[in-house]
Amino acid sequence: MRPGSWFHRMRGVIALALLVCFIAAFALTACSDDDTEAEPPATPTTEVTVLAAASVEPALRRVDQNLRARGASVTLSTEYGGTSTLVSQIRSGRAFDIVITASRTHMADLVDDGAVAGDAYPLATNRLALVVPADNPGEIDSFDDFIAHAAELTTATCAEDVPCGELARTMQEELGVDVHADTEETSVASVMTKVRMGEVDAGFAYLTDAEAADDEVEVFEIPDFPHNDTQIWAAVAAEPQEQEAAEQLFTLLVGESGRTAFEEAGFLPPPAAEASSLD
Structure with a gap:
């Protein structure tokens, strides 16, 4: 070129x-x-298996939401049920990391069984209430009115081996009344379903469950019932699947964040320190 x-x-x-x-x-x-x-990088998360009384679902939802919002490394995998059912599952070998019961007695049984570590701790207190459907088919206007017409009304309670059923029995003994239960359910959630669906005229459930149902039900508190309370207890499994994550969640539950979640869900504070021992 x-x-x-x-x-x-x-x-x-x-x-x-x-x-x-x-x-x-x-x-x-x-x-x-x-x-x-x-x-x-995405934060690795560890699922903690929690077996919990049905009544604590509103509080645990708040706990889980708080953990997710903070991007915490621990998430909840929760199974709800009646406390007596959960105890039976644990005794049958059900694997778990944390258990939350709706009564001190059931937690004491698990401690005696060696199923949980010895540091069980009370998280909150709950109360029993009379709950009726929003349209109030039985035309009940107070607890005393319910008792006066109980024989004519259909009523749902928890079974006696479930904490809410034990509390209903205690109520009848202390107040000298008979609620004529037409159906006994395995959990307070089942009682609430019967009431919300209008399958019964009334039911006995925890105040927190009634408040969570909002305008689906009408609530009547039980007067002159001095022992109307049950304690919510938590403990880590004796052999947890996720030891470190379970201990982290347990620390959160018994701390300020956990107390706030239960209070926001309508629970009362846990019992005083001197009354909180399982001994």
Whole structure:
């Protein structure tokens, strides 16, 4: 090719253009790598298996939401049921990390069985209440009115081996009344379902469950019932599946964050320190 040809004259310009393109491509690749490295790695999470009394669901939902909002490394995998059912499952070998019961007695049984560590702790207190459907088919206007017409009304209670059933029995003994239960359920959640669906005229459930149902039910507190309370207890399994994560969650539950979650769900404070021992 002749030195004076057009290509000969332009080859320097072409080489410079190719160099610029190479540098630009290299810079884009480097930026892309930097952007990828700048993304924060996802926080690894550990699921903690919690067996919990049905009545504590509103509080545990708050606990779980708080953990997720904070991007915590612990998440809850919760199974709810009647406390006596949960105890039976544990005695049958059900694996778990933390158990939350709706009574001190059931937790003491688990401690005696060696199923949980010895540091069980009270989280909150709950009360029994009379609950009726929103349309109030039995036309009940107070607890005393209910008792006066109990024989004519259909009523749901918990079975006596469930904490809410034990409390209903104690109520009858202390107040000298008979509620004429037409159905005995395995959990307070089942009682609430019967009431909300209008399958019964009234039911006895925890005050927190009644408040969580909002405008689906009407609530009447029980007067002159001095022992109208049950304690919510938590403990770590003797052989948890996730030891470290279970201990982290337990510490949160018994601390300020856990107390706040239970209070926001309508629970009363736990018993005084001198009354909180399982001994």
